[in-house]
Amino acid sequence: MSISEEVEKPGDLSLLITDDARVKYPELAKRDSLELYDAVGREIRARGLFPVRGQDFQVKISANPQLSPGEKLVRKTLSVCNECRSLIRAIVLERDNKIWIRKACPDHGVMEEIYWGDAEFYYKKSMEANEGHGIENPYVDILNACPFNCGLCARHRSHTALLNLVITNRCHLGCWYCFFYAQAAGYVYEPTLNHIKFMLAAARRQKPVPAKAVQITGGEPTMRDDLIEIIRAAKELGYEHVQLNTTGITFMFKPDLARQVREAGVNTIYMSFDGVSPITNPKNHWEVPYILDVFRSVGMGAVLVPTVTKSGNLKEVGAMVRFGLKFNDVIRGVNFQPISLVGRVPRKERERLRVTIPDVIKAIEEQLDGQVRMEDWYSVPITIPISRFVEAVTGKPQFTMSNHFACGTATYVMQDRKTGRITALPQFIDVYGLSKYLEELTEYIKRGGSRKIAMFKLLYKLNSFVDWKKTPEQLRKRKRLLRIIYKIFVKHDYNALGEFHYNSLFLGMMHFMDEYNYDVARVERCDIHYVTPDGRVVPFCTFNVFPEIYRDKAQMAYSISLKDYLRMKGFTSMAAERYRRNIRKLEAGEPYRRYYEGFWDPSQLSYEEKKQISMRFGVPVVED
């Protein structure tokens, strides 16, 4: 029996509310409904969950950071002090062809952090900036300055493009850097299925565009016995795209669970993958081959998610792309995440680890011998002209990805089956040209032009945006590429994007902020949100950068203590739920050799060295 079932019993609800909230809703356990969860959420929010100035945050915008000689002002903004985390003024500036953020706290002085590692690339990407819809029905009134007023409020500029739903903070790993999982946090957060339905519904009520994509995450979501019911609930509530964020390890031992997850409606697995060697990826290096084989057997696609650090795995980013291309039948994408340094990290350590989007892109270009160039990457809002055009044609607000241009970039790559050459999509599609043309057509429709004529014009001109000589063979055949584009624009069939994914590898680059490089102008446009148990929708970089105000505070109010959880389960410690790996057995299997051949030679490390790597990381090793 999972914790979710146990606390559904009448009377147990009192365990979910901490003494700080001092709220008892015993009737909720007997006849829960979305309205009651909403009422509980509002009550708890009013009693201390919502940030209070002076108690949870300060505003100190009196000091103005100044430029030094040789520096160029890019723009002014707001940030937070590294020391006191108060809202303070900041400037984004250019120096030595890099972009920096400098901020000034009246109490703690001037602080500076690298923002983007290439100024020229920054300015190019700024031309792709585009504003989103925002939401017409904010969840909270404006009571405090941003980012201490989440969420979402009327200031926010993007609807939820991807909702993160935390379904548990239990995990079968004990990664040394994680403060979130139950053992480290000291409490177990695991909302009931009905509570989860309330949280999912909260994001679906956004107007004009309800949330359509959800990522189920944790902790480790496969720890929940009712994972399938949760996935089904998301689909029933109208989520068209469901992702599961997991280490993948459970599927190795429960391959049938992968089939069930797929059949319940998960479209893609998001799986951590920090490199092709155990040195760079001690988390799941040994298990990945077996996990991918399971996914292949059930027709499930996976997106690999490496967290990139300068001193760690930056040297392997090219290899990760090649790995993704080699196993493109099951790996749909690689979504690189330059490290977000949350928590107290001394400056020297930050300089050792810190890497920005342009740095990773340059490393990929170098490591792939120039086959994927810097100019092949586009910022996420480049897609907005597509949404606007479809809106103009259909007359209905469309899903848009309107986060700040500095937050993320992406491209698609293909490997020619005959020549092995890697080609990026912008090398054979004139992305800028198509984007500009769509903007012209949208303006034409807005000024009273015929929608049908606009569609004909697009169809007529589509071919001119494709360089067929450079198009990879698998898309050239029977003009498959044109058919996909036609389905997207004319039929508004976004499943066609899935067809595109099957023929290519998505490469993403998403840099979540930390307090050191925090830019309020970016967080106001964030479109990757978390839903809190009290029903708020909060941007990623607020939820995780201010856990004491958002993530931990909200989840603690709906948690039970670790002690109570252990008592309920009859455990003496959380070690009972921990995964232990058998390195020898995993390396001896055929999948291990098949996947890592050409990428990693296991004889480079002794068994003892591998064991130490695993244990230092936080995953115990067993011998039999």
Place this chain on the structure above:
Amino acid sequence: MKLFGYNLDYENSYQKWSFLISHKLFKREGERYIEMEGEAVEVDDEVALHFEKIFSRYLKIAYVDILNADRADLKVSVYYLDEPAIMVHKVVWRHLDNKVTYIVYDVSSGEPPQHLEEPECRELLSVFGIPIF
């Protein structure tokens, strides 16, 4: 009661927005509403937050956008009064072919501001004997 009124000349290439905001406050004296002059104040966090409470929902801008903007000439007036009053902000949307809208609220009612097109605002203000500007 303390109120802020805003005049803002705004241009932001990120949003591709450009507008001009001007304001007038009309306080009630007897049966009439007459225009009141405010005192100029510097922008601080109280002023910024008040701006966002009134404008963010309709203009989709926040204080950080004013800092970010290519051009943002913000002048703020403060008013101290105990009488009923009507605050009217006029927005000329330059990037929308100079379309004009108004953000209007009764300062003592506690009701949220209304975002009105010109004819609706003219009609509303005529009830109070206030000329549109």
